[in-house]
Amino acid sequence: MLGATILADEHDGLSKRNRPPLAAAGPGLIWAFDLGGGRARPIEVCDGETTGFRWLHLSLAHQGTETWINRLTSLPEDVREMLVANDSHQRALVDSGVVGCVIHDFERDFERSDLSQVGVLRFALTADMMITVRLHPIRSADAIRQALDRGNGIDAPADALDLLIGTVAESISTAVRDLSLEVQRAEDAFLDGRDSPTARGLVGLRRRLAMANRMLDGMRAVFRRLEGDEDLPETMVATVERLNQRIQALGADALGVQRQILQLREEIDISVDQRTNQNLYVLSIMTALMLPATFVTGLFGMNTGGMPWAQASHGTLLATLLAFGTAGATYLFLRWMGFMRR
Template sequence: MPTNSDPLPITPFPAAPGLIWAFDLDAAGAHPTERCEEKADGFRWLHLSLAHQGTASWINRQETLPEDVRELLLASDNHQRALVDRGVVGCVLHDFERDFEQRSTEVGAIRMALTPTMMITARLHPIRSADNVRNRLTHGRRIEEPSDALDLLVTTIAEGLSAEVRDLSGEVQRAEDAFLNDVDAPTARGLITIRRRLAQLHRMLDGMSTVFRRLEEDEELPEALLPTVEKLSQRLQSLDADVEGVQRQLRQLREEIDTQVDQRTNQNLYILSIMTALLLPATFVTGLFGMNTGGLPWAQTPHGTFLATLLACAAAGATYLLLRWMGFMRR
């Protein structure tokens, strides 16, 4: 018998993953589950938190995942990429992080591994699309094949980005209307935020489009996934084209604002130049009579100041007529 001084036997328990939500999926719908180790009868979707200490250990124990796919799920870098190994597809895709207090503009990464019987998604920080996928599965979205899971995930990400594009397009149109109506007209500096957001969306969509184009060309991609990958690739490219269209619209608006600012500057410089030219002869006359030297005309005349003033005005008037005759008085 063990005594009080003997150490208690230690039973090794594998670390549990940081499971956020999970569903067993079949023709009848989605069934929430908390089981990770047991095999599912149908298709299973697991969404994991990479911030949990047990997630890395659990992923490394999954023999159905090739080593390269496991490394992709646990890697520290977040650049978008994809690989196919032994029929398992692994991807890193970008989406906006979720913020409970305000609309987040931080870009996060969602990692996925797709096998014939399971979809694993993992993230370090909360991601918008993960919540939307969960809501759709809860409300009856059916997943019968791996291609359905891939389509649901990427379509959800694309719809979120599409909503961002529509919002930014609306902001550009409102700014354009304000500019044309000259009511609270925008400035080039005021459009920097929209420009920054559009550039951010373009980089995200361009990266995802590149990922799916490479998947199309990958000879190891399961044939059953090819139509879905092609469809998603076309959708992402179309959405990226929409972003570029809004960018062109914004660029044109910025050019019009810059042109208007240049015109106003030129107008002010023109008026200043005319005023300088008109006052120059008068300034010469006043300077001449202010030299206090002998022999100045009208120095002893009672109305000398009045006559000098008339001379200065006459010089300015003559300058005005000369400039008008030469065509400078066009405005």
């Protein structure tokens, strides 16, 4: 059995009879750990004494979560409001040494493996506790729980912040790397001329990249806000600066993938324009070659008196030869003028 209380939306392998009662688990508690002494110890209650650092991961879908947070006097009022708010805007604040943030992360979909939905993760960080809150299952929460369940201890708030943001950043980094590989495969297919991508086919890649860019833009704004806040605890300054640099590097990677997509789009557009121009060129040449022949056949089709070869036994053959002759003469004239190219 896993060493934490996990609701069905976070772990589908835990049977109902093995789950602790909801009252014992606390209001909306998904998992919780006491992290003092360099080791992680799973707990099943939100309240209670602790001698070290505590991490609580809560679900806002539970009706009791908001009530419990609003009664938590160890958090400033504006931080409590941030944890239970309905908005999804990424933001940060520091009040009385407590750091509160709203960031975006990929939602966990148990039926799909792609990263197509963005969810909201809220957290409050005090000197001895991290509270993370979400409405829908979040990918980083599973990764953090697994890391803590392996016994990774956290002795300081800066370590908890580093683990949380580092896990979210790694999830975004994986998405950006996957996008880069897809773009490279599309480029190879385009250069090889097999199953070449279309401009419309790149829309899905651009949409997913735009999603990652919006997440990174918001996180950059959050950490610029934290880095410039004079109330940020001194023990977190170095960690915030390092995480800000990592997010900046991720933004540069995403920008590189965006340039790849734009370059591939330009190459596809150039290829389409070339094919269109080639088709127009062939059509123009065919029209030029057929125009004299059409004139000859139209002339002989007027059915008026004095028509050449009207009484000749081979008049039709002669008119046909004249039509082909004018087409051939037009072809030679176009070659002489330089309009014919290979």
